[in-house]
Amino acid sequence: MKLTEIQDLIKFVSKSGVNEVELETKEIKIVIKAGKQSAAPVVYQTAPQQIAAPAQVITTAPAATAQTPVATTPAPSEDAKYVTIKSPMIGTFYRSAGPDKAPFVNVGDSIEAGKPVCIIEAMKLFNEIESEVKGKIVKVLVNDATPVEYDQPLFLVDPS
Numbered sequence: 001m002k003l004t005e006i007q008d009l010i011k012f013v014s015k016s017g018v019n020e021v022e023l024e025t026k027e028i029k030i031v032i033k034a035g036k037q038s039a040a041p042v043v044y045q046t047a048p049q050q051i052a053a054p055a056q057v058i059t060t061a062p063a064a065t066a067q068t069p070v071a072t073t074p075a076p077s078e079d080a081k082y083v084t085i086k087s088p089m090i091g092t093f094y095r096s097a098g099p100d101k102a103p104f105v106n107v108g109d110s111i112e113a114g115k116p117v118c119i120i121e122a123m124k125l126f127n128e129i130e131s132e133v134k135g136k137i138v139k140v141l142v143n144d145a146t147p148v149e150y151d152q153p154l155f156l157v158d159p160s
Contacts, residue, residue, distance in 0.1 A: 006030070007088070010150065083133045085155040087148045091122035095144045103144075105155070109137045117155060120148065135159040 013021050013032050021032045087093070095103040095118055105117050116128045117137075135157040142154050 003089070007150075081158070082138055082156040083135065083159050084153045085117060085129075085131060085133070085157060087120060087150060087152045087154055088129065089120055089122050089127065090150050091120040091127070091148060093142045093144065093146055093148045093154065094119040094121065094126075095140070105137050105140075107137050107140060111135060111137060111157065129154070131157070133157050133159055 009021065009023065009030075010032060019033065023030045023032075095105075097104070097119065104119075105111055105115075111117060111131045112134050113131055115131050117131050118129050120127050120129055137155055138158050139156040140154075141156065142148055142152070148154065
């Protein structure tokens with residue numbers, strides 16, 4: 001199962017109001033649960049295969065369950081004119097390619113669509129996150145080397 005298919009399934013579950021979806025193939029079993037307290041679904045993997053999932057992946061016995069509350073960030077009205085670059089997956093946010101390297105972008109930098117803005121590490125894979133918009137970085141919303149959730153705002157960009 002591809003990462004985009006898992007992301008689409010999670011989006012469907014969160015928008016449809018369904019509390020639980022279970023998908024089982026020969027290789028993996030995925031259970032996505034949207035709890036009453038949690039705004040985002042949680043994915044469980046019970047098969048021994050590794051997949052890059054955009055939600056929390058826990059290898060567990062079928063009887064054990066866990067959910068992590070999602071931190072929400074209220075958007076002030078003055079930030080409404082900016083475009084938000086959001087995390088396409090769950091993982092660890094890094095502003096640069098290495099500890100001795102310069103950050104991909106800083107506040108005030110101009111960016112083009114397709115330019116890398118950060119790295120998100122998920123399951124020991126380092127994924128370059130590229131900008132989908134052209135503009136100027138106004139604010140970095142996440143500290144370096146901190147965990148991020150799926151769809152969490154990372155940067156504010158002024159498209160003008």
